[in-house]
Amino acid sequence: MIGKLLPIAGALAFSAWAFSVSNATTEAAVPLPPPALDAPSTQATQPTQETAVFAGGCFWGVQAVFQHTRGVLNAVSGYAGGDKATASYALIGSGRTGHAESVQITFDPKQISYGKLLQIYFSVAHDPTQFNRQGPDAGTQYRSAIFYLDASQKQVAERYIAQLDATHVFPRKIVTQLAPLAGFYRAEDYHQDYATLNPYSPYIVRFDQPKIASLKTLMPELYRDNPVLVAAQGGG
Template sequence: MRRAALLMAAGALTFASACQQPAFAAEKVVEAPAAARKASEGKGLKTAIFAGGCFWGVEAVFSHTKGVTSAVSGYHGGTKRQADYSLVSSGVTDHVEAVKVTYDPSVVRYDELLRIFFSVVIDPTLKNRQGPDRGAHYNAELIPLSAEQRTVARSYLAQLRKSGKWDAPIVTSVEPARTFYAAETYHQDFAAKNPRHGYILRWDAPKVAALKRLYPALYRAEFRRN
């Protein structure tokens, strides 16, 4: 795993210096097109799951998105016994790092969340990796939690594949929903709690900045804490 190793000591976290990580090219921001198929989800809060590499950055972006009421980092795809950071990060489980996003569709629709996700969170041409992180647990996946979300997700992926916005084939997939397990407490609101952490500065702060630049009407300066 490329992300700085997590070390527990006296109830606090100590991190290896980000400067010790290998150098990687900066992630490219590609503004995805607005969805042709708009989500129609009715009234009330809705929930969807997004897997997009390290969950710190996925959570950070959606926590700065208007209409999102909760963004919880966790694990999706494996068993309850496997839902442990040391196991997941070793690559021996069936889990991907994921974020469960609860949102108000009267403020931000599911298709708008998809557009943000593909524009500033992930590179949809990458399989089993994002940014500096490698392994199947960093695969980018859409996990809809309703029939409407599933229809919109599939329609949007088909639209993106025809858009010509990316130089390589889009490999992000729509996956069936399984049990989502919240990650350990120290992973929640990680970017807000550790704004000067090397990984956050290098990989995740630019994603939040891109959200603000590309979608100012949906950007919220205040971090939505869980």
């Protein structure tokens, strides 16, 4: 990712990355059925905010997709899967910290369910059949992973993966990792709202804007034209 590599890599690393971008294919969106099992409906006495944490390649695109999703109150780019001490872009790039580039999604369960978020995640946000990579980005930090917060989220995710694998909607088996969330660590400010702030970036144009367009096309009832931004909430 050009905006992230330039400060920390030399010319050779950048040239290799640029070559991989030019030869990478964009992940195609896949129309999917909703989960047969979803999280229970929120009652009036329950909280109006819940949290989900997903990883699916570069967090710029995943964040952008969910910022354009109705019912999402906030979507923050960050790191999950490793320790707080190694939660920085300069370190996670080694692929040895255990972290994955992730997005913490705060949502209103009265407007959108956890299962619907999963449907978007698997359908348009990334390709869940790619192991430790997405598009031009390779390494464990770009793995497909769901960090569940409780037993209900784990069960819904497990059942949905089994449902999708059983119906062969993807040409290959889903490789998404399921792991309990031990901690989420917000990424550096320059990663927040990146797709919105850099609409002409070649990376965003090629790999992320098509994901947003697919959300609008495949799930128009869940699409919002104006994204909910981290900066607008005093967080960026």
